[in-house]
Amino acid sequence: MSDTLTPPMQSADCWTRREIWQQPQTLNETQRLLRDNQGEIERFLRPLMEKTNLRIVLTGAGTSAFIGECLAPWLSRETGRRVEAVATTDIVSAPDLYCEGDTPTLLVSFGRSGNSPESIAAADIAAAKISDLHHLVITCNPDGALARDPGTHSHVVVLPKATHDHGFAMTSSFSAMMLAALSILSGVAALETRIDAICQAVSDILHNADTAMADLAQRNFSRVVYLGSGVFEGLARESALKLLELTDGGIVTAFDTPMGFRHGPKTFVTTETLVMVYVSNDPYTARYDRDLIAELRADNIAAGIVTLSAKAEADDTIAVRNLGGACDADLLFPYIVPAQLFALHASLARGMTPDTPNATGTVNRVVQGVHIHPLNP
Incomplete structure (x- = not known):
């Protein structure tokens, strides 16, 4: 299979269409990147996965949260560890319900831009609430806040440049981040035999x-x-x-x-x-x-x-x-x-522009208007 897949020509070409059609290429490139960095990833994960009481929390907002919802049931069975999908919006709005202070936790953050206010706040709140916290960041943007400052005891995986979708809706970023988490947490070598x-x-x-x-x-x-x-x-x-x-x-x-x-x-x-x-x-x-x-x-x-x-x-x-x-x-x-x-x-x-479908501008590619309140003393 060729790495490059070109969509049929359309009069209304757009980033969204190109990013849907590039997924065979971006998935392949994502697995290749993980293979090239397998040793470093395993050095970060191995001591954590040896903890039988490890809790793995897959988190993000919107589409990024749904990556966790897709993977959590399968990864729970495959890893033999407690894997849960908890949206950053839930961690931020009700931290005492979702942060277990005494449970060793691996927080896996998904972020296309890595700049959503909830994504940054969720990591900060988890660090404040959980005594034994490690942070795995999977992002499409090397310049995002999550990639630049993920906190201590962390590892950042920045996916190939093309996965940082230009379109409003997440498409290739969704599939690439999901593949990365599946590969990293179930074994890069295991996915290598299935990626083609x-x-x-x-x-x-x-x-x-x-x-x-x-x-x-x-x-x-x-x-x-x-x-x-x-x-x-x-x-x-x-x-x-x-x-x-x-x-x-x-x-x-x-x-x-x-x-x-x-x-x-x-x-x-x-x-x-x-x-x-x-x-x-x-x-x-x-x-x-x-x-x-x-x-x-x-x-x-x-x-x-x-x-x-x-x-x-x-x-x-x-x-x-x-x-x-x-x-x-x-x-x-x-x-x-x-x-x-x-x-x-x-x-x-419907005569719309898929890259910018929200006519009123009240919904944005990176969420805006979120006020993060300080934690209760």
Whole structure:
């Protein structure tokens, strides 16, 4: 597979489109960077991972927080350590609920810019509240506050320059930071054997799903819901945010698990609703995913149902090839692509500028207007 992937020419080219399409390259470059720095990373992590009572907190705001939600369940099982996703916005607003002073903690901070006020404050608060704290920063910006001053007992990983997205919505920055955390915390060498298949799957989906997502965007759905089990619940949340951001709130979005969706949220489905379902590779979990898909089809209410699967059945909308034996964590990378493409095309279909979709200017690429209050004495 070539490292460089060029999107089909469009009259409305933009950074967002280029950054979606560059993901096979940026994922490959991210893993290469980690491989080149593997020794240094392992020297930082090894003594921490030897602590059986280590707590690993994956943190960020918005999309960066959803990286943690995607990875925490899988990494918890793989590392045998307590791995939790806690948003910086939660750490800052309610520190006593989320900071355990006597528990050895590795705080893993994700930041595209590394300049969000909550990201900086969360690190400061954790340092003040937790006696044995170490800090791993994964960022796309070498000049951001997190990269320049991460505090003591820290290690900074700055990802390739191209991952520092110019667009408003995080796309390649999301996937690259997620790959970095997956590789670092589950083993750079282990990911090395899987990276080519992951990148090829992302490349295939870009080519195979782009036209389908553009056609769906023309159908003018008023509502879209994303559903996923396990690691895909976090991905469903990120998918919903991408569409909300790139259409400036013009399409109402929701997310849930297939099992949880029946418990009230299913009322979201109308004759103007698109449902997108991420099917697990775990055979047991997939049974529940398929049950809900069959139920939605039998209801015959939803305007459209899109299913993604690496163990595709005949009626699946999008098949992820050559990852039928992969763990669900590896599927996170190709599965996010159709949601990103649909959000981009929905934005363009509404005559919007995807790189700067918020017409009022009240929502910014790097959050503004946050006042960080001093900790209570």
